[in-house]
Amino acid sequence: MTKKVLLLPGDGIGPEIVAEAEKVLKALNASEGLGLELSTANVGGAAIDASGVPLPDDTLAAAKAADAILLGAVGGPKWDTIDMAIRPEKGLLGLRSGLQLFGNLRPAILYPQLAGASTLKPEVVSGLDILIVRELTGGIYFGQPRGIRTLENGERQGYNTYVYSESEIRRIAKVAFEAAQKRNGKLCSVDKANVLEVTVLWREILDDMAKDYPEVELSHMYVDNAAMQLVKAPKQFDVMVTGNMFGDILSDAAAMLTGSIGMLPSASLDADGKGMYEPCHGSAPDIAGQGIANPLATILSAAMMLRYSLGLTDAADKIEKAVSAVLDQGLRTPDIYSEGTQKVGTAEMGDAVVAALNS
Ligand SMILES: NC(=O)C1=CN([C@@H]2O[C@H](COP(=O)(O)OP(=O)(O)OC[C@H]3O[C@@H](n4cnc5c(N)ncnc54)[C@H](O)[C@@H]3O)[C@@H](O)[C@H]2O)C=CC1
Numbered sequence: 001m002t003k004k005v006l007l008l009p010g011d012g013i014g015p016e017i018v019a020e021a022e023k024v025l026k027a028l029n030a031s032e033g034l035g036l037e038l039s040t041a042n043v044g045g046a047a048i049d050a051s052g053v054p055l056p057d058d059t060l061a062a063a064k065a066a067d068a069i070l071l072g073a074v075g076g077p078k079w080d081t082i083d084m085a086i087r088p089e090k091g092l093l094g095l096r097s098g099l100q101l102f103g104n105l106r107p108a109i110l111y112p113q114l115a116g117a118s119t120l121k122p123e124v125v126s127g128l129d130i131l132i133v134r135e136l137t138g139g140i141y142f143g144q145p146r147g148i149r150t151l152e153n154g155e156r157q158g159y160n161t162y163v164y165s166e167s168e169i170r171r172i173a174k175v176a177f178e179a180a181q182k183r184n185g186k187l188c189s190v191d192k193a194n195v196l197e198v199t200v201l202w203r204e205i206l207d208d209m210a211k212d213y214p215e216v217e218l219s220h221m222y223v224d225n226a227a228m229q230l231v232k233a234p235k236q237f238d239v240m241v242t243g244n245m246f247g248d249i250l251s252d253a254a255a256m257l258t259g260s261i262g263m264l265p266s267a268s269l270d271a272d273g274k275g276m277y278e279p280c281h282g283s284a285p286d287i288a289g290q291g292i293a294n295p296l297a298t299i300l301s302a303a304m305m306l307r308y309s310l311g312l313t314d315a316a317d318k319i320e321k322a323v324s325a326v327l328d329q330g331l332r333t334p335d336i337y338s339e340g341t342q343k344v345g346t347a348e349m350g351d352a353v354v355a356a357l358n359s
């Protein structure tokens with residue numbers, strides 16, 4: 001059966017890294033007969049330049065019609081303005097909310113070959129395998145009212161609203177409890193319940209739901225402490241669940257424990273398991289066009305896509321093994337380079353993963 005995969009390269013390094021994941025998918029399609037039908041559409045700045053809007057109707061329609069989506073990254077100084085890319089109904093946030101992709105899974109796994117590239121000492125990170133479950137279509141990124149207004153005294157004021165409804169909290173908590181059930185039975189919920197009522201409700205609901213998951217040990221942590229604990233003793237965590245903004249920030253911090261944000265893939269899932277897959281990083285304008293971006297987070301996101309949305313577990317395993325094999329060979333893009341390894345560019349890394357697929 002044909003499986004439609006929509007590629008959304010986006011901006012900056014987006015097209016460079018998606019091209020490498022596309023190579024890998026095409027190679028597997030040819031050798032394994034996966035039945036993938038790949039197509040490409042514009043989103044973000046590329047779409048603004050082509051058609052004036054960051055999320056064209058035909059891109060959203062193609063995303064809705066696809067079985068799965070692989071996105072590179074969007075944005076850049078040219079387009080990061082309120083009118084163009086930032087508003088929730090537009091661009092990437094519009095895509096996430098339009099497809100109701102509320103469950104964002106961000107696994108932070110340290111490949112043993114990269115222990116030397118982690119920001120932490122090898123003994124603190126060896127064997128690290130954390131899953132951050134981030135709520136993706138609510139919270140302060142979407143809450144209304146929002147904007148910039150002029151007060152009576154003439155001063156301007158920016159404002160956003162941090163809201164979560166009970167149903168939004170319950171559905172993301174369910175994702176996290178179920179993930180913890182399948183893993184080590186440990187779930188840490190991260191909030192700011194000492195200050196924000198919205199997270200007092202979050203905490204209350206998590207406690208209530210914990211009764212239905214007696215085999216999961218639920219703990220709570222304030223987000224400031226969680227940030228500190230992540231860089232102090234990250235292996236105390238197994239599954240972490242948190243809201244949109246805290247998850248955004250904590251997952252970038254967790255990325256560095258694995259050596260680079262260029263190593264962190266993600267899955268954004270709806271209630272039925274349909275998903276968009278993307279690296280956790282952005283469009284990296286500082287290195288765009290230089291052919292040095294790490295494509296592995298995107299290639300690993302493609303593996304997650306095959307596993308979670310397309311039921312192609314063997315093909316997903318092959319990609320993950322191939323990534324490990326190229327790291328064994330000592331190949332490194334500059335972000336994960338350390339002495340004694342071989343520095344390669346984006347395309348060389350992608351080619352090496354393709355070559356390792358059937359090794
Ligand atoms: N999912 C998305 O599409 C996201 C988009 N953005 C957008 O990306 C643009 C740049 O944002 P930044 O804050 O600079 O974050 P960023 O994640 O793009 O870059 C942060 C740093 O990490 C490096 N980096 C990122 N990905 C890398 C890779 N694959 N290989 C090697 N190095 C890598 C960059 O060179 C930069 O030094 C902005 O327009 C932002 O809004 C940011 C985060 C996520």
Ligand SMILES: CC(C)CC(=O)C(=O)O
Pocket residue numbers: 092093248280281282
């Ligand atoms: C639009 C931003 C929330 C993108 C981002 O930083 C992320 O998803 O990690």
Ligand SMILES: [Mg+2]
Pocket residue numbers: 248249252280
């Ligand atoms: Mg982010």
